[in-house]
Amino acid sequence: MTDRITLLRPDDWHIHLRDGAVLQHTVPDAARHFGRAIIMPNLVPPVRNGEQAGEYRERILAARPAGRPFEPLMVLYLTDQTTPELIHQAHGQGQAIAAKLYPAGATTNSDSGVTALEKIWPALEAMAEVGMPLLVHGEVTHPEVDIFDREKAFIDQQLVALTERFPTLKVVFEHITTADAVDFVRSAPGNIAATITAHHLLYNRNHMLVGGIRPHFYCLPILKRQRHQRALGDAVVSGSNKFFLGTDSAPHARHAKEAACGCAGCYSAHAAIELYAEAFEQLGVLDKLEAFASMHGPDFYGLPRNTDTITLVREPWTVPETLQFGDQQLVPLRAGESIQWRVL
Ligand SMILES: NC(=O)N[C@@H](CC(=O)O)C(=O)O
Numbered sequence: 139m140t141d142r143i144t145l146l147r148p149d150d151w152h153i154h155l156r157d158g159a160v161l162q163h164t165v166p167d168a169a170r171h172f173g174r175a176i177i178m179p180n181l182v183p184p185v186r187n188g189e190q191a192g193e194y195r196e197r198i199l200a201a202r203p204a205g206r207p208f209e210p211l212m213v214l215y216l217t218d219q220t221t222p223e224l225i226h227q228a229h230g231q232g233q234a235i236a237a238k239l240y241p242a243g244a245t246t247n248s249d250s251g252v253t254a255l256e257k258i259w260p261a262l263e264a265m266a267e268v269g270m271p272l273l274v275h276g277e278v279t280h281p282e283v284d285i286f287d288r289e290k291a292f293i294d295q296q297l298v299a300l301t302e303r304f305p306t307l308k309v310v311f312e313h314i315t316t317a318d319a320v321d322f323v324r325s326a327p328g329n330i331a332a333t334i335t336a337h338h339l340l341y342n343r344n345h346m347l348v349g350g351i352r353p354h355f356y357c358l359p360i361l362k363r364q365r366h367q368r369a370l371g372d373a374v375v376s377g378s379n380k381f382f383l384g385t386d387s388a389p390h391a392r393h394a395k396e397a398a399c400g401c402a403g404c405y406s407a408h409a410a411i412e413l414y415a416e417a418f419e420q421l422g423v424l425d426k427l428e429a430f431a432s433m434h435g436p437d438f439y440g441l442p443r444n445t446d447t448i449t450l451v452r453e454p455w456t457v458p459e460t461l462q463f464g465d466q467q468l469v470p471l472r473a474g475e476s477i478q479w480r481v482l
């Protein structure tokens with residue numbers, strides 16, 4: 139049994155840090171072991187242009203603990219109004235590395251999202267031209283589509299056509315949750331990749347719903363049945379470079395989760411690489427963690443891999459019941475329970 143594993147420093151290709159006072163808590167967590175992170179732009183109001191991305195980046199850097207190598211990689215939030223000029227400007231000035239498609243109404247803070255893909259065709263054309271990746275929250279929002287089918291419906295109704303229309307556009311299908319998404323990404327060309335969260339590898343909908351409803355497992359896309367969890371496991375076991383680490387750590391204050399209408403999002407930044415190590419060990423592929431966490435992401439984005447390392451040891455520890463979140467509290471993933479791995 140391996141009790142110690144050293145990895146090139148990993149990166150998080152999908153995280154929510156929020157804004158304001160909570161950055162004092164979310165940024166240090168993200169910066170514990172990750173070298174870089176793709177910072178999701180779904181603030182209220184969203185990060186719509188290069189200038190706003192630059193300002194948000196400064197607020198994040200102001201909360202970065204001294205001596206940490208952590209670098210935030212900024213993302214634009216696409217709206218019906220996003221123009222090709224805006225893309226060219228943000229890209230040209232190095233203010234944003236990617237742009238995010240939230241179908242309007244699909245998830246937390248997506249009200250300003252895109253109402254019909256045709257509206258952003260010119261922006262996508264510009265992104266393909268300059269090589270800026272499109273990051274996608276891949277769920278349809280039609281009320282008649284069952285919430286467990288929304289990812290598959292997005293592939294069938296939107297993503298296939300989108301990738302055919304823009305064959306050179308780099309696309310990251312974010313936080314995939316279904317066998318359908320795994321199959322789509324696997325059989326797609328090299329410019330299409332996906333992030334996978336630790337919670338979708340470790341859990342399925344039974345964990346959320348059997349024996350009582352557990353709001354801290356509620357996130358979007360929602361946890362699916364075990365068959366889909368296994369398909370995500372198979373994707374990482376395959377070692378394919380199309381799949382890489384994106385935690386989708388998405389903090390909400392405790393009262394906003396434990397409510398009659400609770401918010402979607404799981405917080406995992408306090409123990410992200412440790413939770414992935416557990417998932418990979420359960421799958422019997424700890425040796426594949428490094429490529430997934432530290433190589434496939436930078437390779438896809440065309441960035442250098444980190445050069446320093448981190449070491450994980452098998453040394454169980456207990457996650458606190460709550461963490462400070464600005465002047466509120468949040469309940470992290472695994473609250474009050476143990477995690478098998480610890481970073482030295
Ligand atoms: N994943 C979530 O359940 N929530 C995210 C938004 C998102 O990534 O869809 C959030 O911002 O809270």
Ligand SMILES: [Zn+2]
Nearest residue numbers: 245275358359
């Ligand atoms: Zn999302």
Ligand SMILES: [Zn+2]
Nearest residue numbers: 154178386388
């Ligand atoms: Zn997210």
